[in-house]
Amino acid sequence: MNNCPEKTFIVARHEFLKTIKRKEFLFMTFLFPLLLMGISLLPAVFPGTSPEEDQKIGYIDLTGALEFPKSIQSQGFSPGTSETETSVKEFVMYREISDARQDLQAGLISSYIIIPENFLETGTIALYSPEKEASLPDIELSAELSDIIITSLLKDEVDDPVLNRIRDPVNMKFYNIGESGEPSEQGIAEIFASFGLPILTAFLLLFSIFSSSGFLLRGVTEEKENRIIEILLSSVTPSEILRGKILGLGAVGLLQIIIWLAAVTLGSGYALPAKIELLTLFLALIYFVLGFLFFASMMAGIGAVTSSLQESQQIAGIFTFAAASPLIFMQLILTDPDSPFSVFLSLFPLTSPVAMLARMGVAAVPVYQILASLFILFISVHGVILLSSRLFRVYLLMYGKRPGIREILKNIKTGSE
Amino acid sequence: MHTVEFQSVSKSFSDKNIIRDISFSMEQGEIFGLLGPNGAGKTTLIRLLLDIIKPDIGKIYVFGKPLSPAAKNRIGYLPEERGLYRKTGLLDMLVYLAQLKGMPEKQAHLIAESLLKSLDLYQYKNKKVEELSRGMQQRLQFLSAIIHDPDLIILDEPFSGLDPVSAKTVKDKILELRASGKTILLSTHMMEQAQTLCDRILMLNKGGRVLYGSVDEIRIEHGKNSLVVEFAEKEDFNAIREIPGIKKIIESGKSVELFPEEGIKIQFLLEELVSRTNLLRFEQTLPSLNEIFIETLESAASE
Numbered sequence: 001m002n003n004c005p006e007k008t009f010i011v012a013r014h015e016f017l018k019t020i021k022r023k024e025f026l027f028m029t030f031l032f033p034l035l036l037m038g039i040s041l042l043p044a045v046f047p048g049t050s051p052e053e054d055q056k057i058g059y060i061d062l063t064g065a066l067e068f069p070k071s072i073q074s075q076g077f078s079p080g081t082s083e084t085e086t087s088v089k090e091f092v093m094y095r096e097i098s099d100a101r102q103d104l105q106a107g108l109i110s111s112y113i114i115i116p117e118n119f120l121e122t123g124t125i126a127l128y129s130p131e132k133e134a135s136l137p138d139i140e141l142s143a144e145l146s147d148i149i150i151t152s153l154l155k156d157e158v159d160d161p162v163l164n165r166i167r168d169p170v171n172m173k174f175y176n177i178g179e180s181g182e183p184s185e186q187g188i189a190e191i192f193a194s195f196g197l198p199i200l201t202a203f204l205l206l207f208s209i210f211s212s213s214g215f216l217l218r219g220v221t222e223e224k225e226n227r228i229i230e231i232l233l234s235s236v237t238p239s240e241i242l243r244g245k246i247l248g249l250g251a252v253g254l255l256q257i258i259i260w261l262a263a264v265t266l267g268s269g270y271a272l273p274a275k276i277e278l279l280t281l282f283l284a285l286i287y288f289v290l291g292f293l294f295f296a297s298m299m300a301g302i303g304a305v306t307s308s309l310q311e312s313q314q315i316a317g318i319f320t321f322a323a324a325s326p327l328i329f330m331q332l333i334l335t336d337p338d339s340p341f342s343v344f345l346s347l348f349p350l351t352s353p354v355a356m357l358a359r360m361g362v363a364a365v366p367v368y369q370i371l372a373s374l375f376i377l378f379i380s381v382h383g384v385i386l387l388s389s390r391l392f393r394v395y396l397l398m399y400g401k402r403p404g405i406r407e408i409l410k411n412i413k414t415g416s417e
Numbered sequence: 418m419h420t421v422e423f424q425s426v427s428k429s430f431s432d433k434n435i436i437r438d439i440s441f442s443m444e445q446g447e448i449f450g451l452l453g454p455n456g457a458g459k460t461t462l463i464r465l466l467l468d469i470i471k472p473d474i475g476k477i478y479v480f481g482k483p484l485s486p487a488a489k490n491r492i493g494y495l496p497e498e499r500g501l502y503r504k505t506g507l508l509d510m511l512v513y514l515a516q517l518k519g520m521p522e523k524q525a526h527l528i529a530e531s532l533l534k535s536l537d538l539y540q541y542k543n544k545k546v547e548e549l550s551r552g553m554q555q556r557l558q559f560l561s562a563i564i565h566d567p568d569l570i571i572l573d574e575p576f577s578g579l580d581p582v583s584a585k586t587v588k589d590k591i592l593e594l595r596a597s598g599k600t601i602l603l604s605t606h607m608m609e610q611a612q613t614l615c616d617r618i619l620m621l622n623k624g625g626r627v628l629y630g631s632v633d634e635i636r637i638e639h640g641k642n643s644l645v646v647e648f649a650e651k652e653d654f655n656a657i658r659e660i661p662g663i664k665k666i667i668e669s670g671k672s673v674e675l676f677p678e679e680g681i682k683i684q685f686l687l688e689e690l691v692s693r694t695n696l697l698r699f700e701q702t703l704p705s706l707n708e709i710f711i712e713t714l715e716s717a718a719s720e
Contacts, residue, residue, distance in 0.1 A: 227500030
């Protein structure tokens with residue numbers, strides 16, 4: 001059967017060239033990273049959107065026991081820019097509620113607060129702002145008011161260091177003990193690199209596997225629907241077609257994921273404060289190749305058995321859902337990466353590519369588990385290819401009614417008849 | 418060496434016999450008709466020949482050997498269910514299909530261009546297949562079966578859906594191919610086409626072989642052995658009754674159908690007729706393939 005490997009390559013080349021010219025492929029491949037980049041760059045392009053504006057806040061202190069500063073400076077962090085924004089809040093005292101209300105309506109102040117007489121018992125403070133600005137609960141202001149009240153109440157009771165500790169009791173820092181044994185401080189960049197990127201990679205992996213094996217499914221069903229498969233079969237063997245298609249579309253998927261990873265790598269140097277580990281990249285590629293082979297040959301089998309695109313996509317959907325299930329359980333995997341369930345997902349061939357990359361993002365996965373998952377996937381790939389090429393041979397030319405499961409199983413057993 | 422040889426081939430699908438004990442051979446340079454009603458097993462037989470499906474029992478030889486990948490490159494196939502990539506350009510598609518038959522890309526390109534020119538499709542060479550009219554698609558499909566210069570060409574219903582002009586183009590092309598020594602398998606249920614084009618035929622019914630042999634022989638074999646004659650004058654009608662060796666005469670309008678007795682030579686009758694009458698027309702009636710086809714099917718159904 002291997003007499004004409006060049007026909008496999010002709011099929012592969014044709015599939016590759018045909019697919020990379022498809023609009024769906026170009027859209028997914030180039031617009032998707034642009035979209036991602038666009039989202040991460042947006043705050044930098046429009047700097048005025050998220051930072052706080054300077055505010056004037058009126059207050060009416062019915063307890064008479066609190067001391068407000070004239071103004072405070074608050075520092076806000078806006079994503080996308082490395083500088084922190086400073087905004088100023090001015091506090092204006094009022095005696096009468098009616099005065100404050102007048103000034104608010106006149107736009108002289110942006111909001112006012114009332115501290116009731118029984119504040120010490122209830123801790124309630126009311127904030128009034130104009131109707132138009134139905135503002136979200138102002139967490140920042142609430143924190144600042146807490147500081148002001150703590151300072152006012154305890155200023156003369158305790159020393160300054162104690163006062164500072166009460167205002168800001170704990171300041172956590174995170175360290176990793178690396179291979180050198182030296183502790184190193186973990187910044188946001190490192191957390192993102194070890195946590196976010198593998199997950200992002202897992203997502204991209206899944207997208208890429210789905211889109212390229214989807215192309216395969218569609219290709220097979222189309223060829224079956226428009227009957228060109230009969231001409232192909234008069235020239236090449238079913239396994240040459242199967243191998244050619246998997247090879248060609250695998251190359252498409254590989255190209256796609258390389259473009260994406262390149263975009264992430266370039267983008268990360270620019271927009272995201274992170275760096276990518278080479279090992280993760282390497283494993284991602286291996287998982288892509290195996291995961292793709294697994295799905296693609298499964299899709300080819302489904303495409304051979306079913307007789308219309310709609311029907312094939314319905315059946316493929318079941319498997320796609322199973323493969324996407326790690327995304328549903330992502331929370332579980334991330335919070336408890338070493339639980340039996342997470343380990344199972346990262347070993348089971350349908351889910352292992354995504355689940356394992358996600359686990360690697362949050363925990364040190366034992367090497368034997370990675371190897372085991374790769375091994376299981378590898379064996380499964382062989383099984384599925386064997387099975388699919390049999391289905392391919394038996395069912396490619398059967399149109400009309402889809403065969404029942406029992407008949408399919410029988411034909412898988414009897415093989416090439 | 419036979420170009421194609423089937424030896425007692427049978428094939429069944431899920432307990433239904435599709436092909437039952439078929440033997441036949443095809444010789445180089447002939448147009449071989451594969452005839453039969455719908456569902457007789459013609460397409461299955463072609464798929465067996467192409468090794469797309471395997472026989473349950475029996476042997477199939479193509480170019481003297483069981484079909485090899487290299488031999489597949491020498492076969493061109495036009496399936497009954499027409500199929501082309503709808504979104505691919507004409508030229509690209511022809512080149513791809515030729516490459517799958519083992520033709521180098523550059524050569525395929527040159528031949529594809531010249532073939533497109535020969536069937537008036539050259540100006541559409543970069544158009545997508547779906548943009549062509551049905552007739553053009555049919556012609557293109559025909560090209561895809563012969564682009565790699567095959568020695569054996571299998572045409573399953575090549576005239577279905579063709580307008581008269583395209584049908585004539587395809588017919589001329591088939592005759593041209595035979596003249597250059599190619600072997601052609603023509604599967605059809607259009608008997609007039611088969612009768613004029615085919616040298617020999619195999620007729621299938623319900624998977625079994627009902628007729629096999631040269632078209633002329635089959636027609637003589639199935640002939641009622643009668644002669645149709647026509648005379649210039651009415652009196653001649655009486656003259657023929659004096660000719661010995663005629664067992665039955667049926668008059669029908671101007672012409673008369675004569676049934677000679679067993680062992681009487683046609684040549685003898687002709688001489689007698691010429692000497693006694695003013696003969697306008699003398700014709701040995703042979704049933705058309707269509708008549709034989711219907712007769713064979715009816716006798717098979719009544720059994």
